Amino acid sequence: MHDAFKSQVLNAASSAADAPWMPTGRDQASKDFTALALPDRKTEGWKYNDLSKLYGSELSLAGDSDLEAASGLLADLSAIDVPVLALVDGRFCSALSRMPAGVSAVAFSQASAEQQASITQAIGTQARSDGHAFALLNEALSEDGIWIDVDSGVNVERTVHVVSLRTVAGSAAPRLLLRVGDNASLSFAEHHRSVAGLAAFDLPVTELQIGANSSVHHYRFALGEEGNRHVGRVAARQSADSRYYAYLAVLGGDFNRLDFGLDLQGQNCESELYGLYMCRAQEHTDIHLAVDHALPHCNSKEVFRGIAAEHGKAVFNGRIHIHQDAQKTNAELSNRNLLLSRTAEINTKPELEIYADDVKCAHGATVGQLDAEALFYLRSRGTPVEAAQSLLSYGFINEVLLAMPDEATAGLVKPRVDAFFDGLQGA
Amino acid sequence: MLSIENLQASVEDKAILKGLNLSVGAGEVHAIMGPNGAGKSTLSNVMGGRPGYEATGGSVTLGGVDLLELEPEERAYAGLFLAFQYPVELPGVSNMEFLKTAVEANCEHRGIEAPNTAAFLKAAREACAQVNLSPDFLKRGVNEGFSGGERKRNEILQMIMLQPKLCVLDETDSGLDIDALQVVADGVNSLRGADRSFVVITHYQRLLDYIVPDFVHVLSDGKIIKSGGSELALELEKNGYGWIEQEVA
Ligand SMILES: Nc1ncnc2c1ncn2[C@@H]1O[C@H](COP(=O)(O)OP(=O)(O)O)[C@@H](O)[C@H]1O
Ligand SMILES: [Mg+2]
Numbered sequence: 001m002h003d004a005f006k007s008q009v010l011n012a013a014s015s016a017a018d019a020p021w022m023p024t025g026r027d028q029a030s031k032d033f034t035a036l037a038l039p040d041r042k043t044e045g046w047k048y049n050d051l052s053k054l055y056g057s058e059l060s061l062a063g064d065s066d067l068e069a070a071s072g073l074l075a076d077l078s079a080i081d082v083p084v085l086a087l088v089d090g091r092f093c094s095a096l097s098r099m100p101a102g103v104s105a106v107a108f109s110q111a112s113a114e115q116q117a118s119i120t121q122a123i124g125t126q127a128r129s130d131g132h133a134f135a136l137l138n139e140a141l142s143e144d145g146i147w148i149d150v151d152s153g154v155n156v157e158r159t160v161h162v163v164s165l166r167t168v169a170g171s172a173a174p175r176l177l178l179r180v181g182d183n184a185s186l187s188f189a190e191h192h193r194s195v196a197g198l199a200a201f202d203l204p205v206t207e208l209q210i211g212a213n214s215s216v217h218h219y220r221f222a223l224g225e226e227g228n229r230h231v232g233r234v235a236a237r238q239s240a241d242s243r244y245y246a247y248l249a250v251l252g253g254d255f256n257r258l259d260f261g262l263d264l265q266g267q268n269c270e271s272e273l274y275g276l277y278m279c280r281a282q283e284h285t286d287i288h289l290a291v292d293h294a295l296p297h298c299n300s301k302e303v304f305r306g307i308a309a310e311h312g313k314a315v316f317n318g319r320i321h322i323h324q325d326a327q328k329t330n331a332e333l334s335n336r337n338l339l340l341s342r343t344a345e346i347n348t349k350p351e352l353e354i355y356a357d358d359v360k361c362a363h364g365a366t367v368g369q370l371d372a373e374a375l376f377y378l379r380s381r382g383t384p385v386e387a388a389q390s391l392l393s394y395g396f397i398n399e400v401l402l403a404m405p406d407e408a409t410a411g412l413v414k415p416r417v418d419a420f421f422d423g424l425q426g427a
Numbered sequence: 428m429l430s431i432e433n434l435q436a437s438v439e440d441k442a443i444l445k446g447l448n449l450s451v452g453a454g455e456v457h458a459i460m461g462p463n464g465a466g467k468s469t470l471s472n473v474m475g476g477r478p479g480y481e482a483t484g485g486s487v488t489l490g491g492v493d494l495l496e497l498e499p500e501e502r503a504y505a506g507l508f509l510a511f512q513y514p515v516e517l518p519g520v521s522n523m524e525f526l527k528t529a530v531e532a533n534c535e536h537r538g539i540e541a542p543n544t545a546a547f548l549k550a551a552r553e554a555c556a557q558v559n560l561s562p563d564f565l566k567r568g569v570n571e572g573f574s575g576g577e578r579k580r581n582e583i584l585q586m587i588m589l590q591p592k593l594c595v596l597d598e599t600d601s602g603l604d605i606d607a608l609q610v611v612a613d614g615v616n617s618l619r620g621a622d623r624s625f626v627v628i629t630h631y632q633r634l635l636d637y638i639v640p641d642f643v644h645v646l647s648d649g650k651i652i653k654s655g656g657s658e659l660a661l662e663l664e665k666n667g668y669g670w671i672e673q674e675v676a
Contacts, residue, residue, distance in 0.1 A: 395519030
């Protein structure tokens with residue numbers, strides 16, 4: 001199965017060869033990818049994933065896009081009139097984009113020679129280094145990407161939205177590359193969306209470099225549909241005195257895997273990662289988080305909430321690695337999970353690796369059901385049982401939604417959260 | 428209004444209520460007093476349909492409706508409200524959302540028009556003022572981080588919003604200082620009326636100085652063993668329960 005998959009990748013990569021300028025060295029990436037041993041169930045970190053869902057079905061690049069469908073997927077963003085950079089089936093679409101002001105943002109395919117040089121310098125510095133198979137696959141298959149470059153001293157206050165839309169079957173491998181200079185700030189959101197019932201395979205990679213004393217808010221909403229598979233990678237790196245806040249949501253889609261890596265490469269950093277994942281029907285979601293504390297005096301906090309209903313299945317793995325030099329680290333990981341049916345399944349595994357002796361590190365992981373006392377309390381006030389379950393479940397994840405400072409952006413995920421509860425098949 | 432006949436109930440297969448009779452007319456306030464472990468909370472839990480509290484015999488009817496046959500939410504629609512001894516926290520569920528959902532469901536089932544958002548907000552703020560809670564409490568998670576006294580006041584707030592026919596207050600006064608007690612009593616008194624009745628479960632005569640009952644009952648070992656007027660509460664305060672238990676034995 002692995003060999004068949006690899007030869008499909010090589011074919012797809014060669015068909016992507018005519019695509020506009022790409023900085024990643026497609027040929028090298030496909031060679032490196034095919035030389036890799038692909039993860040399987042015996043590979044650490046992949047044992048809960050049914051990889052036949054990834055390797056078993058056809059892989060070819062998405063063909064011509066349906067722009068009308070793409071425009072339909074942007075209705076809520078159009079309504080709030082925010083800057084949008086749109087990638088449709090992995091390729092930049094200027095007709096659907098509204099370029100942000102006050103920040104350099106450009107598609108790889110439209111980059112000037114000078115911008116190309118910056119992109120080439122920045123790309124792959126984080127995501128490639130760890131031999132992550134699917135990040136390599138992104139490089140082999142990527143047809144376009146977005147480059148956002150915030151100069152030192154610049155504050156981008158309005159959230160910039162990068163939207164990856166899927167309108168036709170096949171694979172797409174969009175790339176998002178961001179560099180924030182020193183003493184700067186940025187709020188950006190990446191959205192992954194698809195039309196319903198599409199056999200779309202998404203392989204997005206985001207790389208983010210945050211300069212000294214800068215602040216970044218990063219929203220990442222993967223709102224999949226039936227038929228979708230999504231294997232994403234985020235690699236973020238912080239310099240000294242920087243602040244990074246990430247808000248992740250994964251809902252829908254047949255198969256979701258997200259590898260999120262954060263590298264604290266400066267002293268005195270602050271990081272807060274909030275995430276929610278919700279699976280129903282036969283959906284599968286796996287979130288792998290890795291936070292590396294390399295230097296002293298950094299604080300990181302991770303708050304993840306998961307819900308599985310019906311036959312949904314979720315995996316959370318949160319690894320906090322505190323290196324020997326990272327004295328006076330303060331790290332706090334909380335992962336709580338809610339099972340709404342007996343057939344749902346959630347596995348959680350916090351992993352703390354601590355090699356420094358003067359650190360504060362707390363973690364808690366739970367998997368449970370709705371509190372019977374709380375349910376009765378609501379019902380005794382006249383709230384019907386289904387509504388009571390929804391209210392409590394919503395309350396369970398609300399902490400993550402409330403953490404998002406940009407309410408308009410948070411509002412883009414809430415309808416999907418509501419829809420999750422509508423018509424759930426009960427216990 | 429409320430008629431309880433020969434009610435028997437058990438918790439974890441242990442008989443707790445052993446043939447309890449109580450009849451409450453419209454507009455009346457009844458106090459139930461009794462020693463710890465007598466079954467007072469069990470009575471309110473059985474009336475409310477709390478899981479684990481099973482009625483094994485007898486009947487409870489409210490306005491002619493047999494409560495024991497109903498789901499907990501249907502008992503609310505029939506007009507029952509329980510102010511709990513230990514109200515639980517609902518983390519992440521805002522008080523506002525909680526109240527609005529409940530008010531709307533009750534209106535729908537009682538066949539009255541639900542207030543629009545503006546009217547609801549106004550009523551909720553007024554109710555806050557009445558129980559001396561800042562309107563900020565509407566935005567907070569239900570009972571989340573509330574003190575004991577704030578939880579009890581939040582119960583009265585809900586009672587005001589839901590306009591029940593029968594209010595059962597389970598030791599709402601326990602642990603309250605005199606100011607909070609006054610707030611709770613004022614809330615109850617403001618709701619008193621010809622078509623609303625109260626069952627006030629308490630341990631202390633003190634509350635009954637503020638909410639003057641029409642009748643006082645003594646509950647002991649799962650039965651009402653003595654009933655009287657409000658003067659009975661004073662007697663209990665002075666002499667304890669022992670003399671009645673002996674008198675009955
Ligand atoms: N959830 C429960 N589980 C086990 N026993 C209970 C439970 N609730 C009440 N009981 C028992 O029922 C009896 C009556 O309790 P309760 O109704 O709480 O009394 P009161 O409110 O009058 O103090 C006590 O013996 C108590 O231990
Ligand atoms: Mg009690």
